[in-house]
Amino acid sequence: MDHLHFKADQTAAIYVSRGLDERAQEDFELHLMSCSECVDDVEAWRAIEAHMPPSARPHLARTSFALGSFKEWRLAASLIGIGIVAAASGWYVRPLADPELGKTAFFNALPVSRGAFDCMPLKFSADTRWVVLRVAGVANDREVTALNSRGGPLTASGYSARRQSDGSWILQFAADTLSRRAIRLESHDAAGAVEPLGCISAEIATAQ
Amino acid sequence: MSYTERSAGEVARGREGNLSLVTAIAERSEPQKELYHKFRRPLLQVFQQRRIDPDAAQDLLQRTFLQVIQKIRADGLADPSNLGGYLYRTASNLAAKYWRGELAHEHDSDGDVMTNLIDDALPLEERIDHDTLARSVRNLIEELPAQRDREVLERFYLREESRASVCESLHLTSLQFNQVLWRARRRFGEILRKHGLSRGGGAAHSPKRS
Numbered sequence: 001m002d003h004l005h006f007k008a009d010q011t012a013a014i015y016v017s018r019g020l021d022e023r024a025q026e027d028f029e030l031h032l033m034s035c036s037e038c039v040d041d042v043e044a045w046r047a048i049e050a051h052m053p054p055s056a057r058p059h060l061a062r063t064s065f066a067l068g069s070f071k072e073w074r075l076a077a078s079l080i081g082i083g084i085v086a087a088a089s090g091w092y093v094r095p096l097a098d099p100e101l102g103k104t105a106f107f108n109a110l111p112v113s114r115g116a117f118d119c120m121p122l123k124f125s126a127d128t129r130w131v132v133l134r135v136a137g138v139a140n141d142r143e144v145t146a147l148n149s150r151g152g153p154l155t156a157s158g159y160s161a162r163r164q165s166d167g168s169w170i171l172q173f174a175a176d177t178l179s180r181r182a183i184r185l186e187s188h189d190a191a192g193a194v195e196p197l198g199c200i201s202a203e204i205a206t207a208q
Numbered sequence: 209m210s211y212t213e214r215s216a217g218e219v220a221r222g223r224e225g226n227l228s229l230v231t232a233i234a235e236r237s238e239p240q241k242e243l244y245h246k247f248r249r250p251l252l253q254v255f256q257q258r259r260i261d262p263d264a265a266q267d268l269l270q271r272t273f274l275q276v277i278q279k280i281r282a283d284g285l286a287d288p289s290n291l292g293g294y295l296y297r298t299a300s301n302l303a304a305k306y307w308r309g310e311l312a313h314e315h316d317s318d319g320d321v322m323t324n325l326i327d328d329a330l331p332l333e334e335r336i337d338h339d340t341l342a343r344s345v346r347n348l349i350e351e352l353p354a355q356r357d358r359e360v361l362e363r364f365y366l367r368e369e370s371r372a373s374v375c376e377s378l379h380l381t382s383l384q385f386n387q388v389l390w391r392a393r394r395r396f397g398e399i400l401r402k403h404g405l406s407r408g409g410g411a412a413h414s415p416k417r418s
Contacts, residue, residue: 033292
């Protein structure tokens with residue numbers, strides 16, 4: 001795709017919102033290497049995204065437990081972190097024999113210190129439809145919630161969360177929801193006190 | 209000159225420039241600053257897109273340049289005119305290694321070069337202070353002529369809805385959606401120019417670097 005098409009399609013804006021597929025993103029990033037005008041556009045859209053003032057309208061209002069700033073959240077997250085049970089080399093995905101669940105990827109998250117990373121990619125194949133994340137170590141009086149990277153609530157169709165009998169939480173995401181955005185995880189108690197649990201995003205595995 | 213012609217001409221000039229730059233690097237004739245000047249901003253975007261924090265991105269940027277310079281001096285590049293592509297692949301690989309935990313997270317920045325960067329090598333966030341940038345974005349949102357335009361931006365960037373979802377709920381065609389973004393980008397460029405920023409101003413007419 002040439003420069004004219006990138007401009008006409010507002011590719012820079014879509015890129016910043018992480019709305020491009022893998023191939024389109026690669027094409028655009030290669031174009032960026034030789035196009036200062038498109039780099040200008042990307043920087044401008046990043047600034048708009050980063051500094052977008054919160055809307056006062058009710059449907060955009062954040063929930064009370066998500067009012068902390070993202071920077072504060074990131075700092076705390078770097079201290080707490082999320083560990084996902086893994087083999088030595090990284091994250092593990094357990095493929096399922098049941099064909100009904102063959103399009104589901106399972107991950108297990110534990111509250112262990114992992115150092116200062118911001119967002120952990122979960123690797124799953126492109127044909128995955130659902131991603132299930134188990135979050136252990138959450139206090140009984142707290143509920144786990146998933147938010148978009150700006151602290152806004154995810155739509156109900158994008159994920160569900162429930163507590164299991166062992167006290168852990170099961171979060172189920174539509175793979176599409178996860179592949180477009182980073183997802184922040186938080187727990188909060190009845191008083192609204194927030195505890196950050198980390199950040200997850202998708203990393204689509206390519207066929208070997 | 210039309211947009212397409214200008215773009216094609218720039219591509220040709222860019223490839224010629226890459227050839228000269230690779231030759232200069234191979235001959236050790238102080239190429240490093242020009243390499244930074246030309247590729248620092250796009251490479252930082254590549255790292256930012258992969259959610260790598262700014263400090264780590266600076267470290268990866270250094271590693272990217274270092275690897276490519278060493279490669280050029282040791283083996284040369286198969287296609288020197290595609291220097292940008294080679295830098296991009298190197299940066300992408302380093303970003304992947306970073307997330308896999310295969311890189312030591314040490315920050316090996318070249319202070320001398322980094323502190324002497326001229327303005328053209330600095331991304332927008334480094335050229336304008338945080339408060340001014342935030343105020344500019346607030347101005348943009350306030351000055352957008354239509355409520356629908358504001359809602360598109362808010363839903364796209366605050367609520368992180370997909371383009372398809374925003375278009376569907378607001379009954380917008382792709383063209384209308386793109387027009388909203390184009391208007392917003394143009395207006396933001398005008399606001400930035402008011403703050404004395406000559407680069408990155410307009411959506412289609414931003415001043416070009418030489």
